[in-house]
Amino acid sequence: MSRANFIKAKRIVIKIGSSLLTKGGQGLDKTAIAAWVKQMEELRHKDVEVILVSSGSVAEGMSRLKLKVRPKTLHELQAAAAIGQMGLVRVFDDNFQQHGLHAAQVLLTHDDLSSRQRYLNARSTLLTLLDFGVVPVINENDTVATEEIRFGDNDTLAALVANLVEADLLIILTDQQGLFTADPSINPSAELISQINVNDTGLDAMAGESRSGLGRGGMFTKIRAARLASRSGAATVIAAGVVDDVINKVMNGAEIGTHFLPGIAPLVARKRWLAGQLQVKGKLVLDVGAVKVLQSDGKSLLAVGVKSVSGRFERGELVSCVDESGAEIARGLINYGKTDAELIAGKSSAEFEKVLGYADEPELIHRDNMVLL
Numbered sequence: 001m002s003r004a005n006f007i008k009a010k011r012i013v014i015k016i017g018s019s020l021l022t023k024g025g026q027g028l029d030k031t032a033i034a035a036w037v038k039q040m041e042e043l044r045h046k047d048v049e050v051i052l053v054s055s056g057s058v059a060e061g062m063s064r065l066k067l068k069v070r071p072k073t074l075h076e077l078q079a080a081a082a083i084g085q086m087g088l089v090r091v092f093d094d095n096f097q098q099h100g101l102h103a104a105q106v107l108l109t110h111d112d113l114s115s116r117q118r119y120l121n122a123r124s125t126l127l128t129l130l131d132f133g134v135v136p137v138i139n140e141n142d143t144v145a146t147e148e149i150r151f152g153d154n155d156t157l158a159a160l161v162a163n164l165v166e167a168d169l170l171i172i173l174t175d176q177q178g179l180f181t182a183d184p185s186i187n188p189s190a191e192l193i194s195q196i197n198v199n200d201t202g203l204d205a206m207a208g209e210s211r212s213g214l215g216r217g218g219m220f221t222k223i224r225a226a227r228l229a230s231r232s233g234a235a236t237v238i239a240a241g242v243v244d245d246v247i248n249k250v251m252n253g254a255e256i257g258t259h260f261l262p263g264i265a266p267l268v269a270r271k272r273w274l275a276g277q278l279q280v281k282g283k284l285v286l287d288v289g290a291v292k293v294l295q296s297d298g299k300s301l302l303a304v305g306v307k308s309v310s311g312r313f314e315r316g317e318l319v320s321c322v323d324e325s326g327a328e329i330a331r332g333l334i335n336y337g338k339t340d341a342e343l344i345a346g347k348s349s350a351e352f353e354k355v356l357g358y359a360d361e362p363e364l365i366h367r368d369n370m371v372l373l
Contacts, residue, residue, distance in 0.1 A: 001168060001235040001262070003195075003253040009168035011049040011130070012251075013234075014040070015158035015225075019175045020241040021056035021088075027063040028056065028087060032241070034095050036173075039247040040135060041099035048251075049130045051165060052103075053138045053158040054092065060084030085139065092137050102134045107141035113160055114279055114318070123164050130165070155221040159228035159236075163276045166266075170229040171250055172222055173241030178258035179206055179219060195259045198223075198230045226260035231275045233266030235259065271371040274318070274331055282311025282319040282338060284345075284364070291323045294330055294372060300363035301332065301370065303352075306345040313338050321365070332370030335361040 001009070016036065023029045040050045058077055061084030062070065071077050089105050096103040106126065112118045129136050140157055155172060162170045182190040196203065203223050219238075226236035237250050239257025249256050267275060286294070290305025301321065313319055314337045321330040334341065341364065343355050349362035 003255070003259055006169060006235075006237075006251050006253050009048065009251070011051075011165060011167045012043070012169045012171060013051045013053060013158055013162045013165070013167045013229075014171045014173065014247065015053040015154060016055065016173045016241060017154070017175065018055040018059040020173060021054065022059040022063060028060055028091055030091055033091055035244075036241070036247065037092065037095035037099065039245060041096070041101055042248065043251065044101060044133070044135070051126065051130070051136050051138065051161060051167070052092070053154055053161055054088060055139070055154045057081040057084040057088050057139055060087045088139070089137065096135055102132070104129050104134045104136050106136050106138045108138060108157065108161075109141045110279060113164065113273075113276065116273065119164070119273055126161075126165050153221045155225040156228065159225035160276045162229040162234045163232040163272050166232055166269075167229075167234050170225070170234050170236045171247065172225065172236065172238045173246065174222065174238060175240065175242070176219065176238070177240045178238050178256075179203075179223070181206060193258050194255055195261065197261045197263045198227045198236075199263045223260075228276060230260070230262035230264060231267055232272050233262055233264075235262055267371065270368070274333070274369070274371040275373070279318070280311070280320040280331060281313035281317040282309065282334070282341075284309055284319055284321045284334075284341075286321055286323055286329065288324070291329055294321070294370075298367060300367040301330075301365040302349060302362070303341070303344040303364045304346060304348050306341075306364065309338065309342045309345050311338065313341075319365070321370075328373050330365075330370050330372045332365035334365050335363060 020032065021028060040052065043050055058070065058080045061080030064083050064087065065080060071080055093103045108122065112122050126136055138157065138161055140154060158170060158172065177192055179193045180190040181193060184190040222238050229236050237257050237259050239246055239250055243249065243256060246256065284306050285308040287305050287307050290301060293299050293305065294301060311319065313334060315335060316333055318331060319334045320328055321332065322328050336344065340356055344352055347355060353359040
């Protein structure tokens with residue numbers, strides 16, 4: 001999607017970072033929030049469906065608790081999030097109510113999107129809210145998430161939500177103007193990149209970590225988010241949230257921030273879900289022939305091409321497929337549990353019954369349940 005076509009977008013996801021929402025850790029910036037909500041209200045009256053992914057619960061909790069440094073332990077972070085979420089939701093709800101709009105709080109953990117059933121439930125709920133004309137306000141459920149299931153940053157969450165609802169555009173508002181050719185705080189000759197393809201090999205070298213101390217993200221997580229969002233065909237814009245009328249300017253095609261082109265056609269819904277998973281239960285190391293068959297021929301994965309199996313997984317769970325150097329090639333839902341997969345690795349399908357005592361699917365992973373990376 002080109003900038004000129006942003007105005008045609010019918011469903012967008014907007015993510016606002018902690019440093020923008022909280023005045024550098026001094027409590028919620030209610031003036032800025034009111035301005036962003038006003039712009040979202042204007043979009044709603046143009047029949048654009050808006051989903052907001054908001055950081056800031058931990059930062060607001062820190063402000064209420066008068067903490068100067070972000071907590072390190074998980075239980076302290078969860079407590080701060082629980083306190084801060086109250087203020088965050090109240091401010092957004094009050095502002096949307098002033099414009100005659102309803103907001104809905106939606107808290108997600110990774111389990112909600114890695115479980116096929118819960119994924120579909122979350123999607124149905126969000127689409128129903130949009131049908132009702134409601135603006136969903138989404139945050140990670142920090143108060144119950146553990147290290148094993150947390151998204152790690154709301155940039156990633158926003159991208160997965162964009163995949164979930166098949167958004168046309170993801171707008172990430174941050175305290176930076178966009179992506180630069182180098183870190184502008186270190187290199188004064190760094191230039192702002194107006195447009196770039198998510199598959200550009202130079203992207204990672206331009207990324208940096210978060211310096212605000214409030215959020216968990218940095219430009220690296222935003223680039224990763226743009227790549228994730230692209231898997232459902234969504235374009236991404238990273239722009240400075242402090243710019244006046246920034247959301248409307250982006251939607252009207254203004255040359256503001258960095259526009260990430262998807263670079264690939266949209267995936268079917270099931271493969272989009274697979275591509276968005278962050279947790280895998282196991283790993284299969286493939287030989288050269290199997291890698292070639294997957295990448296060039298688009299075929300299913302047969303056990304004969306598997307050199308080794310690791311992890312703990314049951315039939316139907318998500319596993320990663322890597323080449324002999326360790327590079328990830330694909331992810332998919334495996335047809336056999338770990339014990340059986342180890343027994344049939346390297347063997348032909350005709351040998352399954354002799355080795356296992358039974359024969360199920362001839363493929364280890366069917367191509368319909370696999371996505372190439």
